[in-house]
Amino acid sequence: MNIYIHCIVIIHCIHICCFHYIIGDGTMATSIRLEPSLEKRLNDLAAQTGRTKAYYLRELIARGLDALETKYLAAAMSERSGRIEERTYTAEQLRKNLGLDR
Numbered sequence: 392m393n394i395y396i397h398c399i400v401i402i403h404c405i406h407i408c409c410f411h412y413i414i415g416d417g418t419m420a421t422s423i424r425l426e427p428s429l430e431k432r433l434n435d436l437a438a439q440t441g442r443t444k445a446y447y448l449r450e451l452i453a454r455g456l457d458a459l460e461t462k463y464l465a466a467a468m469s470e471r472s473g474r475i476e477e478r479t480y481t482a483e484q485l486r487k488n489l490g491l492d493r
Contacts, residue, residue, distance in 0.1 A: 423448075 425433065437444045486492045 433444050433447060436447060480488065
C-alpha cells in the first residue's frame with residue numbers, strides 16, 4: 392500500500408483529541424488517538440527506519456491533505472456554483488476574451 396492510501400486509512404481511523412497548541416517554533420502540536428493496529432504499524436515503521444513517528448505523521452498529513460483539499464474543495468466549489476450565479480466560459484471564449492485567438 393502506498394503512503395497516500397495509508398494516509399487515507401489513518402485519516403478515516405483516527406479520532407482527533409480536543410486540544411492543540413502552538414509551539415515556540417511556530418508549529419502546532421496536535422494529539423490524535425490511533426487504533427492499536429495502526430499504532431503498532433507506526434511504531435514498527437519508526438523503529439525499523441530510525442525516523443520518528445512524528446515524521447511519518449507529518450508526511451501522511453501533508454500528502455493526504457493535498458488529496459483531501461483537491462477532493463473536498465472541488466466538491467465545495469461545485470456545490471457553490473450550483474447555488475449562486477457564476478459566469479462560466481468555454482476554453483474558446485476564454486482564449487477570445489484574453490486575446491489569444493489571433
